[in-house]
Amino acid sequence: MNAGKKGLRGATILLQALEKEGVDVIFGYPGGVLLPLYDSLLDSPIRHILARHEQGVVHAADGYARVSGKVGVCLATSGPGATNLVTGIANAYMDSIPLVVLTGQVVSSLLGTDSFQEADITGITTPITKHSYIVKDAREIPRVVKEAFYLAGTGRPGPVLIDLPKDILAMENVEPFPAVMNLRGYTVPGKGDSSKINEVVKLISECRRPVIYAGGGVIAAGAAGALRSLSEKAALPVVTTLMGIGCLPHGHPNLLGMVGMHGTVTSNYAVDDCDLLIAVGVRFDDRVTSGLGHLFATKAKIIHIDVDSAEISKVVRAHYPILGDARLVLEEMLDGLAAVAVPDVTDWWDRLHVWRNDHPLKYDKDRLTPQMVIQCIGELANDKTIMVTDVGQHQMWTAQYFPIMHPRNLVTSGGLGTMGFGLPAAVGAQIARPDDLVFLVTGDGSFQMCIQELATIVQNNLPIKIVLMNNGVLGMVRQWQKMFYGERFSGIQLHSNPDFIKVAEAYGIHGIRIESLDQARSAIAQAIDYPGPVLLDFTISPDEDVLPMVAPGKAITEMLGR
């Protein structure tokens, strides 16, 4: 050893910088260029969770971030390790989830030579990261890490990638520069413009048919409490996006439900008929507007509150744009509302109640249906239960029927719609909140896209309850083929599915198959009481549809299955 050694190894500096940011767990998968880092990791208090595929690594970090509100951290090696992260990075980007993604890179001298396991990951991920770095000088690591966490977690959150060449990680005796951020081109909107907020308060006071349209931005900003107060103060009805579920507890009298393609009829009618739309932390996604921005809430004055100026008026022109942090803006609105009269919304609520009575969500109760299973889980689980979903029909049924009582208790891939997200995201969720009950609702299509992560569950003793809606088909695609392609079913049959109970058992997971209605409730109760992970394999009909539904290209009031 060098007696006069003052500095540290690059990898050690990295790990210490992560510790300073409060990182206690990294989801990772090792590889050649990460050897110096994995060596240093042995001496770090940071916990490492080994997934079974890099896609599992990044989705787990994503699930961790969603339920904890902290920045999730994941790690993969250069080349294929890094490219396997791409879907997960895009997923986090679309849903504004804060991640710091660390990738190994080939040694600096080989960069750009098509060397072994080299991929230009910063180039590949430019459109799906909030920002990215390639570290060229080990002394810069503390600054880069500090900036990355700040960028990932502030403003509109998102993934930030740090590419780390092997020589940077392996370099010994490094004396780092101080971690002083230099982000002159980055500003975080805080309070909204007070004069605009005053205008908006006046509008609320004078409106007759208001609707709050709340999205993931409310949850990201920690603004659910303020939103609830605002809604209760002025009796403002609330519709949410998929990402906004949890803004108001399920069953709250002011909550009309989800809006959009598989929203409630009441929500869609309310948006169409309202005279004031208060959009908070939403982006008027085409799964809400049907891609018909010009037909959306046409009778309303539109207030759009968002932290990202590029979202305001992107799809639907806002009459009252307010750039700012949703919590601060809503709190200021609440203060303002104290000084004015609350709007007279009695007639509006009468109308909403009629719609709610005439068009409830409904399903067949005398068969084993996925809706019934989800509702039953809701009855048996506690209100802190984290519900994770995959993507497809089961995701929409969960959004419709599972009672989410708190923000950050629903983990679902909204913007990107990534099949395979659920299982690894459940891993991350359970790691972040080890004492809370975690349910995963998945389908036999999605489940098989990241099924290898069952091993991660077992290795880490994670008592996740996996609910498999097993219908032997790719249900959502089948539903579209049934409804819009004349029942010409193509490429959707999952013949040769394995026996999932045996698969679970092979991994050391307890499995229960449920084939009839009378078995369902007790099986769910049994799973909740069981101390370890359980797979509940529900045999359901492939003919079950997600309803109501706005057909593609139709206005949101034209719902099938009303």
Added chain:
Amino acid sequence: MLHTLAALVENHPGVLTRVAGLFARRAYNIDSLSVCQTEDPQLSRMTIVVNGDDQVIEQVRNQLNKLVIVHSVTDLTTESVVNRELALVRIKVSTETRSEVLQTVDIFRGRVVDMGRTNITVELTGDAEKIDAFVNAIRPFGLLELVRTGKIAILRSEV
């Protein structure tokens, strides 16, 4: 309508890719783009001429501003600005046309920067209209090659 945007961006490798990539994936149409260092060596200035209605331009500005490497974006379109392009034009000449070509160059205040037996190369600066007019004027003599920069622009000072 054409808008001229001036963006101050960080002077790092990869910055151009981020900006160009943004325009490509959001399908904004760049008419011209020029990049140069500024009086601050840490910053570059991009002058981007982009086509779109007001809503598109607002989106372009917002999206550009979201990039961490972009420090500021100014729309110079409605401002009072001096804008210039530079053109290098190779024109066919013969003993019969030479003097008339040189006269035309003179009228447009161009400068001959290279001369061959059968052609001359002229340097010309001005706004886009002036360069277009020059190109049209010399076209009958034989336009052999035209190289043109994108627009650069600077705000007029207040007097």
